[in-house]
Amino acid sequence: MSPVTAEDEFLxxxxxxxxxxxxxxxxxxxxxxxxxxxESRVADAAVLAELISSRLAAAQPSAATVESSSTTHTTDQTxxxxxxxxxxxxxxxxxxxxxxxxxxxxxxxxKRDVRTSPKY
Amino acid sequence: MSTSAAADKTPPTSTAxxxxxxxxxxxxxxxxxxxxAGFDLGTNKSCILAGPAGTxxxxxxxxxxxxxxxxxxxxxxxxxxxxxxxxxxxxxLANSLHVDLIAPIAEGVIAHPHATxxxxxxxxxxxxxxxxxEIRIVVGIPANADETAREDIRQCALGIFDxxxxxxxxxxxxxxxxxxxxxGQPGYVDPVTNALFIDIGGGTSDLCRVQGYFxxxxxxxxxxxxxxxxxxxxxxxxxxxxxxxGLSRHKVREIKEANCYVGPVRKPxxxxxxxxxxxxxxxxxxxxxxxxxxxxxxxxxxxxxxISRASSDSVVTLLQNIIVTGGGSQVKGIDTVLxxxxxxxxxxxxxxxxxxxxxxxxxxxxxxxxxxxARENQWQYLLR
Numbered sequence: 001m002s003p004v005t006a007e008d009e010f011l012x013x014x015x016x017x018x019x020x021x022x023x024x025x026x027x028x029x030x031x032x033x034x035x036x037x038x039e040s041r042v043a044d045a046a047v048l049a050e051l052i053s054s055r056l057a058a059a060q061p062s063a064a065t066v067e068s069s070s071t072t073h074t075t076d077q078t079x080x081x082x083x084x085x086x087x088x089x090x091x092x093x094x095x096x097x098x099x100x101x102x103x104x105x106x107x108x109x110x111k112r113d114v115r116t117s118p119k120y
Numbered sequence: 121m122s123t124s125a126a127a128d129k130t131p132p133t134s135t136a137x138x139x140x141x142x143x144x145x146x147x148x149x150x151x152x153x154x155x156x157a158g159f160d161l162g163t164n165k166s167c168i169l170a171g172p173a174g175t176x177x178x179x180x181x182x183x184x185x186x187x188x189x190x191x192x193x194x195x196x197x198x199x200x201x202x203x204x205x206x207x208x209x210x211x212x213l214a215n216s217l218h219v220d221l222i223a224p225i226a227e228g229v230i231a232h233p234h235a236t237x238x239x240x241x242x243x244x245x246x247x248x249x250x251x252x253x254e255i256r257i258v259v260g261i262p263a264n265a266d267e268t269a270r271e272d273i274r275q276c277a278l279g280i281f282d283x284x285x286x287x288x289x290x291x292x293x294x295x296x297x298x299x300x301x302x303x304g305q306p307g308y309v310d311p312v313t314n315a316l317f318i319d320i321g322g323g324t325s326d327l328c329r330v331q332g333y334f335x336x337x338x339x340x341x342x343x344x345x346x347x348x349x350x351x352x353x354x355x356x357x358x359x360x361x362x363x364x365x366g367l368s369r370h371k372v373r374e375i376k377e378a379n380c381y382v383g384p385v386r387k388p389x390x391x392x393x394x395x396x397x398x399x400x401x402x403x404x405x406x407x408x409x410x411x412x413x414x415x416x417x418x419x420x421x422x423x424x425x426x427i428s429r430a431s432s433d434s435v436v437t438l439l440q441n442i443i444v445t446g447g448g449s450q451v452k453g454i455d456t457v458l459x460x461x462x463x464x465x466x467x468x469x470x471x472x473x474x475x476x477x478x479x480x481x482x483x484x485x486x487x488x489x490x491x492x493x494a495r496e497n498q499w500q501y502l503l504r
Contacts, residue, residue: 100498103498109336
């Protein structure tokens with residue numbers, strides 16, 4: 001059985017309210033306002049998480065501590081959680097793929113494209 | 121009310137633009153601090169993330185509608201706050217009655233250079249309100265942006281930002297989506313190592329295979345069909361079904377964003393609109409589905425083409441990592457429909473996923489990561 005999503009819960013609540021108080025009790029505009037407000041809150045929370053996460057990551061004493069804090073991750077094995085710090089690479093980090101090397105690849109490719117592009 | 125230094129100036133004409141330099145030249149100004157920025161310059165919405173160099177701080181995270189509003193002649197004093205002559209983003213849209221709205225970008229490339237320069241100026245003022253820092257900015261560009269499109273961006277950035285790097289958007293989306301805290305952990309598949317990104321924006325849909333090296337031209341496909349094209353189809357359909365409805369393209373986009381889906385027809389989808397001052401309920405189930413399913417028809421051949429070009433060693437993992445991002449990822453059912461079509465066509469256990477609710481920020485996030493990782497000699501100087 002698939003888990004109940006926030007969207008499902010919202011629809012169930014909406015159906016309940018409309019069944020109890022009539023279909024006109026919550027109009028389309030009210031719904032849009034609610035959705036817009038909640039989207040705005042989520043966006044604000046995401047921004048706040050971004051602002052705080054780098055400070056939290058910087059305050060982590062060791063990799064082991066980071067590991068133990070990962071229990072808040074969602075079940076999705078690849079998507080970054082909004083509640084998880086997303087530290088950006090610094091000179092101290094050792095990502096498996098160097099972004100600078102990837103940029104080098106891009107710049108080399110660009111130079112090759114410029115050399116091989118037809119001249120008018 | 122947002123205004124910028126540009127608000128007090130007449131927009132420069134494109135012929136008045138200063139000339140950029142292709143070869144590195146030291147900037148005239150010596151700034152005491154450097155701010156790094158990642159910029160997703162979108163057709164409809166742009167996102168900017170920025171923070172001081174040498175730190176992990178993010179001091180600015182903002183999504184702005186990519187629109188500039190030039191206040192019309194004859195507007196009475198006080199109607200526009202501060203009597204600004206140029207408005208940006210939400211402020212421009214909120215005052216649409218009193219401004220000429222210009223979208224700087226069309227189909228992912230610069231359509232109006234002077235509006236773009238004003239927009240860049242606004243972005244700069246957000247990044248560095250005191251106008252004292254050196255700004256190094258990584259700008260996301262469509263996968264197929266040619267040298268002319270790149271040069272247009274450099275021209276518009278000239279004198280506003282100090283150094284620039286232009287990087288294709290789907291690759292930046294992959295960098296932004298990558299969870300750096302989990303790279304190397306068991307069970308975590310690094311999207312930069314082997315994934316296929318489908319970034320559906322306003323002007324273009326960009327597909328990109330990211331397999332541990334910088335994607336070559338063969339790894340990327342850009343289709344000039346995305347959110348705006350769906351808006352147009354839907355608008356035409358609305359005009360056919362409900363003539364003289366008077367709905368603006370902006371309103372049509374709102375309807376699309378709230379209700380759009382792909383897959384089998386969903387009916388009824390009743391949408392309340394105001395026409396001629398009166399409320400009407402329009403049934404748009406079929407129209408919405410028809411418009412959005414066109415997107416699937418457009419991107420699916422490119423998706424299968426990129427999959428078929430992958431090596432036999434990498435393709436199975438690649439099929440497990442197809443990620444839809446951008447505004448198009450909000451079209452209901454897009455992951456399910458793409459995955460089903462791939463399965464029906466015999467592809468081995470494909471898994472199509474949505475990037476998630478932070479989709480608006482992944483390109484900018486990747487751009488900021490790139491800005492922080494770029495070597496000194498990788499930046500291109502812009503003459504101030």
